[in-house]
């Protein structure tokens with residue numbers, strides 16, 4: 475059943491009819507999705523549009539302002555808002571599916587909303603007034619970026635140098651951030667900062683706040699149009715209303731598993747799309763090897779074997795992701811130490827499986843298809859560049875390490891571990 479979410483021309487569609495308009499269009503009325511089914515339909519309709527231009531965007535490093543606006547218009551940026559605040563509050567299983575569908579079409583457009591859905595969850599820790607204020611805005615399609623990780627003079631991404639200082643009647647923030655995916659497209663930037671007692675806070679500031687500069691300096695070989703660049707915070711002022719404590723949080727929490735699900739779905743989407751492209755190419759473009767005695771490459775047993783191996787890896791990844799999402803839903807409904815640990819491990823295993831599938835298939839595609847498949851006109855290397863870049867997001871080796879140590883020694887991962 476199609477909801478024809480895009481029946482009325484959206485700003486995006488009007489944008490393309492006006493010939494390559496690249497500036498941000500005026501925001502349009504935003505749909506409010508009512509349930510999980512509508513979220514899946516919306517993702518499929520958006521993905522169909524995104525797929526057509528994904529390769530060109532990658533080639534030209536063309537930032538997807540209009541495409542992100544479309545995601546807001548069709549309601550996906552409000553899809554995780556809790557039901558009591560008027561949202562669809564989609565399940566983790568649906569979240570995984572939405573991100574898989576978008577990422578298969580364009581994994582940058584899959585990654586841009588990842589921080590949004592992760593940080594919508596953190597608003598649940600806010601006061602009633604904060605929840606009403608922010609959730610209402612997300613339902614209107616306003617988007618969250620992030621200013622979390624640090625890269626300047628730090629020992630690691632979470633060695634925060636950004637500081638929150640109390641001044642008369644307000645607080646002042648100064649610092650530098652990196653890997654701020656989605657910030658260029660967002661209305662809200664959650665800044666992670668330490669106060670004078672070294673306690674961690676998250677400050678939700680508007681992206682046009684005086685003193686906040688979002689730089690368009692992401693220049694990685696992959697995930698090129700995620701705009702995952704740096705942010706300078708130079709005397710940005712906030713009040714208590716914008717501050718959320720990130721210390722003394724209620725434990726246990728499921729937010730981390732929730733935030734990792736889109737990452738697994740991004741890699742699964744990349745793997746699926748690369749496999750689809752490889753099979754299509756083998757059937758329509760590739761020649762049989764002259765020594766094989768065959769008329770079609772698709773009849774070569776060695777090629778058939780590879781396709782079987784790749785399909786197995788992709789299907790295994792999909793099943794791991796489904797299991798991780800199901801256990802996350804169980805943990806969200808009944809959060810205990812045990813349910814949240816089970817969800818963490820299951821989602822970590824999904825990350826391991828999707829990492830494996832994405833790297834295997836995007837690399838193996840060329841082996842299946844042959845020399846011509848490396849020609850720039852196909853731009854198949856974007857699948858590998860995207861997989862290679864995105865799978866570095868947080869080290870997979872540590873997920874395997876925590877899993878092994880738990881199974882072998884019963885050792886639980888540390889509470890702050892990015893598992």
Ligand SMILES: Cc1cc2nc3c(=O)[nH]c(=O)nc-3n(C[C@H](O)[C@H](O)[C@H](O)COP(=O)(O)OP(=O)(O)OC[C@H]3O[C@@H](n4cnc5c(N)ncnc54)[C@H](O)[C@@H]3O)c2cc1C
Nearest residue numbers: 622623625631652653654655691697702703704863864867
């Ligand atoms: C595509 C992608 C998007 C990501 N988005 C986010 C996100 O939105 N939020 C988040 O918290 N984490 C994000 N991450 C995770 C982030 O990469 C890790 O937190 C970080 O890589 C861990 O740092 P590292 O210790 O491995 O150091 P590395 O990343 O290997 O190195 C850090 C060094 O990189 C240099 N550097 C970083 N950014 C720039 C830049 N723009 N220009 C010049 N030099 C730079 C600095 O010199 C710094 O010292 C993203 C990762 C990827 C691959």
